[in-house]
Amino acid sequence: MNVLQLKSFYAYYGEKKIINDMDMKIEKNKITAIIGPSGCGKSTFLLSLNRMLEESGGRAAGNILFNGKDIYSMPKEEIRKRIGIVFQKPAPFPFSIYKNLTYAPVYYGIRDKSRLREIAIDKLKISGLYDEVKDELGMSALKLSGGQQQRLCIARALTVEPEVLLLDEPCSALDVKNTANIEKMLRNLAGDYTIVIVTHNLYQAKRISDYTAFMLDGELIEYDETARMFSSPQNRRTREYIEGIYG
Amino acid sequence: MKKISSIFFNAWILFSGLLALLSASFIFIYILKNGFKAMTWEFILSNPAGIPLGSEGGILPAIIGSLLLMLISCVFASILAISTAVYIVFYCKSKRMESLAHVVIQCMAGVPSIILGLFGYTFMVANLKMGRSLISAGLTLGIMIFPFIQVRVEKTFREFSSSMLLSSYALGTTKLYTLLRLVLPQSIRDIVSAVTLAGGFAMGAAAPIILTGAVIFAPIPKSLSSPVMALPFHLYILTGEGISIEKSYGTALVLILLLFIINLVSISLTFWRKEATK
Ligand SMILES: Nc1ncnc2c1ncn2[C@@H]1O[C@H](COP(=O)(O)OP(=O)(O)OP(=O)(O)O)[C@@H](O)[C@H]1O
Ligand SMILES: [Mg+2]
Numbered sequence: 001m002n003v004l005q006l007k008s009f010y011a012y013y014g015e016k017k018i019i020n021d022m023d024m025k026i027e028k029n030k031i032t033a034i035i036g037p038s039g040c041g042k043s044t045f046l047l048s049l050n051r052m053l054e055e056s057g058g059r060a061a062g063n064i065l066f067n068g069k070d071i072y073s074m075p076k077e078e079i080r081k082r083i084g085i086v087f088q089k090p091a092p093f094p095f096s097i098y099k100n101l102t103y104a105p106v107y108y109g110i111r112d113k114s115r116l117r118e119i120a121i122d123k124l125k126i127s128g129l130y131d132e133v134k135d136e137l138g139m140s141a142l143k144l145s146g147g148q149q150q151r152l153c154i155a156r157a158l159t160v161e162p163e164v165l166l167l168d169e170p171c172s173a174l175d176v177k178n179t180a181n182i183e184k185m186l187r188n189l190a191g192d193y194t195i196v197i198v199t200h201n202l203y204q205a206k207r208i209s210d211y212t213a214f215m216l217d218g219e220l221i222e223y224d225e226t227a228r229m230f231s232s233p234q235n236r237r238t239r240e241y242i243e244g245i246y247g
Numbered sequence: 248m249k250k251i252s253s254i255f256f257n258a259w260i261l262f263s264g265l266l267a268l269l270s271a272s273f274i275f276i277y278i279l280k281n282g283f284k285a286m287t288w289e290f291i292l293s294n295p296a297g298i299p300l301g302s303e304g305g306i307l308p309a310i311i312g313s314l315l316l317m318l319i320s321c322v323f324a325s326i327l328a329i330s331t332a333v334y335i336v337f338y339c340k341s342k343r344m345e346s347l348a349h350v351v352i353q354c355m356a357g358v359p360s361i362i363l364g365l366f367g368y369t370f371m372v373a374n375l376k377m378g379r380s381l382i383s384a385g386l387t388l389g390i391m392i393f394p395f396i397q398v399r400v401e402k403t404f405r406e407f408s409s410s411m412l413l414s415s416y417a418l419g420t421t422k423l424y425t426l427l428r429l430v431l432p433q434s435i436r437d438i439v440s441a442v443t444l445a446g447g448f449a450m451g452a453a454a455p456i457i458l459t460g461a462v463i464f465a466p467i468p469k470s471l472s473s474p475v476m477a478l479p480f481h482l483y484i485l486t487g488e489g490i491s492i493e494k495s496y497g498t499a500l501v502l503i504l505l506l507f508i509i510n511l512v513s514i515s516l517t518f519w520r521k522e523a524t525k
Contacts, residue, residue: 055416081419091410094433103428104418153414160418 003028003164003194004049009062011041011048011218018044018058020218026164026211031186031195033209033226035202037241041218042198043088046166049196050083051076081108084162088169088198090149092141092156097124097133100141100152104160123155126189128181146173151182164194171204183208202242206230214238278499285497300464301484302491306498311467312381312475313450313505316460319385319471320392320449325442327389328396336404337422356394360454363391368458382471384460391455392445399441403434436517443513447506453479478502 004026011019018041026032034042047053048060051071064071071079093100101120102110110116120137124130129151133139141152150173157165167186171179186195186208199205205212206226213223214235222229222238233239290305297303331348339345367387371377407430415425431438453461461480468475478498485495 050417052413052417055413077419077421079419080417085417087410087414087417089410091408091414093411093414093429103415104420107418107420107424107428156414156418 001028002026003067005065007063007065009048009064010060011044011053012059012061013044013057018218019048022062022218022220024213024220024223026194026196028194029191030210031190031197031208032211032213033205034196034198034213034215035200035205035241036215036221038200040215042215043168044218045215046085046168046196046198049164049166050085051079052085081160082162083164083166084157084160085166086150086153086157086168086170088172090146090153090173092144092149092152094140094142096138097141097144097152098137100156101159104156108160119159123158124152126158126185127151127155128178128185129155147175147178150174151178154182154185162193164196165189167195167197169198169200171199171201179204202230214241216241275503278496278503281493282496282498282500285493286500290494290497291501294466295464295481299488299490301481301494306476306478306481306494306501308465308467309476309478309481309498310501310505312461312465313478313502315381315468316385316388316456316475316477317446317450317509319382320388321442321446323386323389324393324396324445324449325438328393328400329438331397332401332404333426335401337426352394352397355390356398360391360452361457363387364455364458366390367455372459378472379458379460379462379474380472381460381468381475384456384475384477385471387455387459388449388452391452392449395445395448396438396441400434400438403437403441404430407433440513440517443509447509450506450509451479451502453477453483456480457483478505 002025004024006022006024009019009022009024010017022045034045036042044053044058047056047058049064049071051060053060054076060072066074066079066083093103095103098117098120101123102116105116105119110119121130121134124133129148132148133144141149144152150170154167154170171182174182183204186197189195190210197205197209209226211223212226212229214221214229214233214237216237222233222235224234229238230242233242291310292307293305294308295301295304295306331352335345335348339348364387367383367390371383371386372379377383411429412425415429416422420428456477457480460475461477462474463476463481463484465474465476478501482495482498482502485491485498
């Protein structure tokens with residue numbers, strides 16, 4: 001089943017066309033990896049999926065259906081609640097770790113202190129940050145290391161219980177051990193959440209994703225099951241990209 | 248060659264710094280020295296007396312009047328200024344509207360304060376029949392400091408990290424929630440210090456209130472529509488009419504001390520907030 005479907009979708013920054021005529025279906029409760037060279041429009045693609053594109057000064061044309069409904073005919077707040085995103089550069093709020101995690105739940109009307117605490121701890125455990133910060137939930141989130149901030153932002157995105165989670169290179173600031181933890185977490189989440197992850201690391205795409213999409217200059221070049229994509233890419237440019245990095 | 252120019256540059260910086268410091272302390276010490284004699288509890292806590300009025304007695308109504316004027320102008324101007332800044336930075340979609348607002352605000356900042364007084368007099372005192380009163384004078388001062396606060400608040404909002412804003416919107420929150428829970432708490436220090444500075448500026452201004460509400464003598468105002476005494480106007484009368492030089496210096500000293508205290512409060516307030524958010 002598809003959660004998200006793009007139909008001749010275009011994205012622009014000003015007059016510049018970043019995404020060109022994209023058609024794509026994203027499977028529910030699977031992990032889809034987006035790969036492609038720097039600047040090809042991967043982040044723009046992710047931003048389009050939950051209407052954050054318009055907040056960063058971009059413009060969209062064409063359709064994106066979320067469970068069959070056009071996201072541009074739904075309130076953008078609702079779309080963003082149901083499709084969460086973790087940006088390429090982590091941006092924790094300048095509050096305590098705890099308050100970062102209760103910021104959104106409070107907005108959605110949860111006032112009960114013990115419930116809030118439960119959410120915070122639960123999401124920290126999922127993102128693998130809990131053991132490192134369990135005694136310092138009151139500490140400013142800005143004092144965390146880059147990788148810890150990244151995991152805090154993942155936890156924060158989970159606090160609103162989204163159905164889809166978009167991740168933009170979540171492991172670029174992490175070491176091997178934390179990367180492995182995040183990958184394990186994503187695999188665990190995949191049963192209940194649809195995950196779209198942009199990554200520069202082809203090994204990672206291969207390890208964790210069910211489907212892989214290769215983008216080049218704003219176009220979807222090839223999109224297939226991950227195993228097939230890496231063993232026998234159909235398109236010459238996909239092959240060159242994959243071999244270029246592997247070989 | 249490089250060395251000489253850097254020595255010259257450093258000396259120049261040192262000189263300018265000293266000059267600024269010295270002139271400020273000179274003014275302060277000069278007024279302290281001349282006003283010190285007049286500073287008694289009686290001067291601070293009693294009404295003006297004597298013939299001509301002001302040659303004896305104190306300045307209590309003027310102190311209270313000035314504080315009230317500052318309060319009214321600050322409340323009025325900051326509500327207006329924060330709303331304008333919020334609109335321009337977060338809601339205004341059209342570039343033309345934005346530049347129009349900026350032009351208007353710049354023009355307001357450029358209007359001489361006596362003209363603002365004249366405006367307050369014809370518009371509020373005469374047309375709206377508010378009379379020469381605390382409220383007319385307070386609002387006129389508010390108009391005067393509005394651009395001052397607006398420009399600073401807008402700058403604070405503009406400098407707010409856009410990636411944090413985006414993170415907040417990405418959680419599905421509205422602009423309003425983001426403003427109230429994220430932007431304002433983070434900007435409150437800068438806003439408070441802008442408002443306090445502006446309040447000091449309002450408190451020291453005589454021109455806008457001469458026509459709109461300040462009088463030579465009035466008791467402590469009982470309502471918003473009472474006329475009011477104010478320190479700068481009192482100072483102007485005492486000196487201009489040659490009533491009492493000693494009392495003028497005393498009044499000046501009180502005014503300066505009040506401004507000093509207000510700024511100190513503002514600094515400690517903002518410092519306290521900084522500690523609290525750590
Ligand atoms: N806010 C913006 N305003 C204008 N142009 C932008 C903006 N963000 C991105 N672009 C442009 O859009 C193009 C695609 O950028 P995008 O960030 O989507 O690439 P990417 O594939 O994510 O690259 P990377 O792997 O380096 O993160 C780039 O040419 C970039 O210059
Ligand atoms: Mg990117």
